[in-house]
Amino acid sequence: MSDLVEARKSPGPLTTLIRKLDDRVDDKDEAVASVAKGVSASCSLEAASGAAASAESEEASDPDYEDPEVWLENRQQLYEHLTSPYPTAFGKDVSKADRELMESPPSTLTYGEIDFKSFSIALNKIRRVYGRPGVGTTPPEGIMQQPGGMFCDIGSGTGKPSVAAAVCHPFDLVAGIEILPGLYAISLQLAVRFEEQRSSMGAAGTATGVPEGPLAHNTRLAFACGDGCDFSVYDWRNADVCFANSTCFNDALMAKVAEAAESLKKGAFFITLTKKLPSTSFTVLYQKVFKMSWGGATVFIQQKLRDPTPSEPATKV
Ligand SMILES: C[S@@+](CC[C@H](N)C(=O)[O-])C[C@H]1O[C@@H](n2cnc3c(N)ncnc32)[C@H](O)[C@@H]1O
Numbered sequence: 001m002s003d004l005v006e007a008r009k010s011p012g013p014l015t016t017l018i019r020k021l022d023d024r025v026d027d028k029d030e031a032v033a034s035v036a037k038g039v040s041a042s043c044s045l046e047a048a049s050g051a052a053a054s055a056e057s058e059e060a061s062d063p064d065y066e067d068p069e070v071w072l073e074n075r076q077q078l079y080e081h082l083t084s085p086y087p088t089a090f091g092k093d094v095s096k097a098d099r100e101l102m103e104s105p106p107s108t109l110t111y112g113e114i115d116f117k118s119f120s121i122a123l124n125k126i127r128r129v130y131g132r133p134g135v136g137t138t139p140p141e142g143i144m145q146q147p148g149g150m151f152c153d154i155g156s157g158t159g160k161p162s163v164a165a166a167v168c169h170p171f172d173l174v175a176g177i178e179i180l181p182g183l184y185a186i187s188l189q190l191a192v193r194f195e196e197q198r199s200s201m202g203a204a205g206t207a208t209g210v211p212e213g214p215l216a217h218n219t220r221l222a223f224a225c226g227d228g229c230d231f232s233v234y235d236w237r238n239a240d241v242c243f244a245n246s247t248c249f250n251d252a253l254m255a256k257v258a259e260a261a262e263s264l265k266k267g268a269f270f271i272t273l274t275k276k277l278p279s280t281s282f283t284v285l286y287q288k289v290f291k292m293s294w295g296g297a298t299v300f301i302q303q304k305l306r307d308p309t310p311s312e313p314a315t316k317v
Contacts, residue, residue, distance in 0.1 A: 098180040110248035118290030137267045152236035154228035154244040159187030170217030177228035184225035191221040229256040237263040247274040273297045
């Protein structure tokens with residue numbers, strides 16, 4: 001352990017590259033530089049060299065080995081950088097403008113955003129506890145145990161939970177479906193920004209042979225506009241982890257979400273806020289009040305108990 005602590009101080013290939021990038025940034029790019037430094041810190045385990053590196057390499061490549069506080073700080077910095085052009089107040093204004101075009105907008109369209117830290121804690125509960133092979137109905141390969149898999153946000157707003165999911169875990173596909181077109185348009189902009197950052201930082205990691213940074217995986221962000229419960233708008237039946245910021249969803253919408261969720265694979269997770277899925281096909285594994293943009297909300301982590309009905313097989317997206 002002390003060898004590794006020592007090794008963290010010596011610069012590795014990604015750290016060196018990020019330092020070079022830092023030298024190139026001008027004043028406008030100060031935010032990028034601070035994120036790059038965060039990534040540099042998060043990847044510093046990979047700076048281990050020589051005997052210490054080979055002895056500890058297995059442990060060092062395990063994300064669980066990283067100090068949870070350092071893990072959170074680095075991811076939060078990166079998330080804040082990626083989403084910084086779209087503050088919560090902006091999302092609220094766009095949502096309001098969308099709703100003002102409607103005759104009587106339902107309260108289910110009320111806007112609010114996740115708190116990154118709370119959201120990451122919920123995802124980490126799946127990664128560290130409930131997604132382990134053999135826990136609950138989790139399949140033998142586990143969920144969120146290695147890079148890959150699919151995340152989907154039902155009612156994705158400006159797309160922030162999707163970016164948060166991509167920052168917290170190297171999913172292959174992160175999707176979001178939003179019914180209001182103005183919010184959907186913003187999520188497309190956020191996807192472009194994410195891709196620009198991901199490809200520059202991810203390519204930097206690959207070029208230097210560094211195995212994994214928060215954005216090193218080729219995660220694809222996909223957003224769709226329409227009813228999140230309609231698979232012809234977007235098919236999320238293959239998702240491993242679903243999310244709905246459902247505090248303002250009414251009983252009818254919760255029932256629709258639960259009905260669509262019947263098509264998920266056995267073992268899939270569904271995180272909801274304030275309200276549980278009204279479904280006997282899911283069991284609540286965890287519930288706790290966490291901070292969100294509007295105040296406290298109970299986070300429910302639920303897991304699918306059964307296979308989808310044969311008439312509605314899960315399909316690869
Ligand atoms: C509380 S906001 C959450 C935004 C985002 N998921 C977050 O947590 O930051 C809920 C969103 O769900 C959207 N929504 C409501 N009903 C929907 C439906 N049937 N299909 C898709 N989106 C819906 C609303 O327009 C709103 O943007």
